[in-house]
Amino acid sequence: MSYEDNARIINDDIFDLVNSCFELEKSTRNNEGRVNFFDTYKNYFVLTDDGSYSINSKEINHKIETLHTSTGAISESFEKFIKPMKFNYEEDIAILDICAGLGYNSSAAIEDFMKNSSKSNLTIDMVEISPATLACGLLVPSPIKAHDITKKAIEEELIKQDYATLSLETCEIPENIDINVYIEDARQTVQKLKDNTYDAIFLDPFSQNMAPELFSLEFFKEFRRVIKDDGIVAMLDTALPKNDEIRIALSDVGIPFRDPNLNNSSDYILDKRTEERHNARHTTKISSAVKTPIFLACEMDDEKLKRRVERNLAKMNIPSTTSDEAFYIVECENSYSKKQDEKNNSRNRILDMEKKLKKVKSGNYDNT
Numbered sequence: 001m002s003y004e005d006n007a008r009i010i011n012d013d014i015f016d017l018v019n020s021c022f023e024l025e026k027s028t029r030n031n032e033g034r035v036n037f038f039d040t041y042k043n044y045f046v047l048t049d050d051g052s053y054s055i056n057s058k059e060i061n062h063k064i065e066t067l068h069t070s071t072g073a074i075s076e077s078f079e080k081f082i083k084p085m086k087f088n089y090e091e092d093i094a095i096l097d098i099c100a101g102l103g104y105n106s107s108a109a110i111e112d113f114m115k116n117s118s119k120s121n122l123t124i125d126m127v128e129i130s131p132a133t134l135a136c137g138l139l140v141p142s143p144i145k146a147h148d149i150t151k152k153a154i155e156e157e158l159i160k161q162d163y164a165t166l167s168l169e170t171c172e173i174p175e176n177i178d179i180n181v182y183i184e185d186a187r188q189t190v191q192k193l194k195d196n197t198y199d200a201i202f203l204d205p206f207s208q209n210m211a212p213e214l215f216s217l218e219f220f221k222e223f224r225r226v227i228k229d230d231g232i233v234a235m236l237d238t239a240l241p242k243n244d245e246i247r248i249a250l251s252d253v254g255i256p257f258r259d260p261n262l263n264n265s266s267d268y269i270l271d272k273r274t275e276e277r278h279n280a281r282h283t284t285k286i287s288s289a290v291k292t293p294i295f296l297a298c299e300m301d302d303e304k305l306k307r308r309v310e311r312n313l314a315k316m317n318i319p320s321t322t323s324d325e326a327f328y329i330v331e332c333e334n335s336y337s338k339k340q341d342e343k344n345n346s347r348n349r350i351l352d353m354e355k356k357l358k359k360v361k362s363g364n365y366d367n368t
């Protein structure tokens, strides 16, 4: 099974129509199919609130996700990926756009760059597994001017790969903008990229249940390698909610997806994590059932719930929700604040709680 069959791609019907359109273009060398595609098949596209178009994903486990939020596909790109980056346009910028889809995130980056930079250069490496999805990017009306530049780069690559035939995009890519389009599984691409290269990585996959392979520990380790020391993957300038920190640190919810050779199928990755979570429960992690860890250091009124919570805690050598051990494990949460700084942040608190749970479980805990 190819990567594309295996990964989560767009709705089968539109996928077939787009493929046929470009096959016809190849056999007839006629541009009509492409030029008329959007008007003919408009119903297959999803109009979002800001006037830009999205498409649906394939149905997986009775779930369909649109590629973008219904409140506005192109607005989402600016809000989620461009604004938080606070790029310094005095200097050259390199962006890795993973899950490039219709090319909206790259286009938003180009638009912002062209508005704000004078002498610097922009490099964008776009990665998308599905040629048909990139081709959809050529078929939708451009939501912003810069999308025409992205379309040109996508078209060039689709022609190189013998998917598209005709060069219909007339926009010139400015000299100070360099766009590379990789049409393959992002896990393959990242392994080919050089260390210490990117100022920003946009990661825009479907949800974890649909694409767990793009959330694995090993995939994120590759990000660490290819991003510059002061680069940004996603800005987390506020702390995680307190209860999320506690559950990630102490319960099996915090077990990551694993994909050691960056080539396992989504189903395998999901199954393996379920197995690992099951094995960790009551041995290295508190059970996530009834959100047990969030009751540490709390008085509980609900007697029935308390019995269930304390049964789970006892298996990890924590006698009750208000025992010394309970307070010891979550004591770093006393300094919780939404604002993150170098010392006081979600990451440090999670690591601290994990370490303390280990000590309590092994009987090595000393709260003096």
Ligand SMILES: C[S@@+](CC[C@H](N)C(=O)[O-])C[C@H]1O[C@@H](n2cnc3c(N)ncnc32)[C@H](O)[C@@H]1O
Binding pocket: 007, 008, 009, 010, 066, 067, 068, 098, 099, 100, 101, 102, 103, 104, 105, 106, 127, 128, 129, 130, 133, 184, 185, 186, 187, 204, 205, 206, 211, 213, 214
């Ligand atoms: C939420 S959409 C991204 C939307 C996109 N950023 C845009 O501007 O239109 C997720 C995309 O991830 C792609 N995808 C899924 N698995 C992938 C993989 N392993 N590598 C690269 N792309 C993948 C899908 O084909 C889909 O286009």
